[in-house]
Amino acid sequence: MATRTSEPPIDDKLSEFLQGVTLNRSIPLRDQVYALVRNAIVTGKLAPGAPINEFDIAAKLAISRTPVREAVKKVSDEGLIEVFAQNGTFVSGIHRNQVEEAYIIRIALELESIKRAASVITQSQIEDLEDIIEAHAVAVKRSRFDEAIARDDEFHRYIAGVNNLHMLWKAVDVSKAQMDRCRLLSLPSPGAGLQTIAQHRAILAALASHDAAASMQALQTHLETSLGNTLTYLDANPDGPAVAKS
Incomplete structure (x- = not known):
């Protein structure tokens, strides 16, 4: 982890996000x-390359550096932050292979979730x-x-909860960090949101008929x-600010 003198100053957007x-x-x-920093990255409030300064975050929140360090490590484990020992800590780009x-x-986890839910859903x-x-x-x-993305997640999380598979959803949530960043970038494209809603309705219709295969x-x-x-989206925007070049 970088030292106090080598870490970059807190990003203006993060400072604004933490205000109040x-x-x-x-x-x-x-x-x-963790929730604050992760959300700022996933929703694009912190852009790729933005500095993450643990000291300044701790000062802004009036807490010790320890919980900030632990939170940043957790976000880093999800591939959202890159730590450079000599240069500091920065928001990572979006990597296609991680997506x-x-x-x-x-897909693997949710297929198991919905198969179980179909037979018992009320x-x-x-x-x-x-x-x-x-x-x-x-x-x-x-x-x-x-809000649309939050309701999208709520739909999938609720299905996992039908069988109390809360750990399953937690595993999905942790693994899809890079995916979430792409969703916010691509959702404003024409018809994307309506297509998702139509597909959710098809899923629900199959669940209502208790048809696991469907x-x-x-x-x-x-x-x-x-x-x-x-x-x-990633192929059409290879030089976009969020897309990692390596």
């Missing part, structure tokens, strides 16, 4: 700092998923893309479409 943040001292500080690997992991749970889809549609219609097929089609859209 109050941490809850009753829950682990590192988890809160593809994330989808491989996600009418009440079906209605909850319907509500999530409707909220997602409103967010897309109003071009609230951060549910798995609908989910796989949805995730493979998402991967295809993401790779198309």
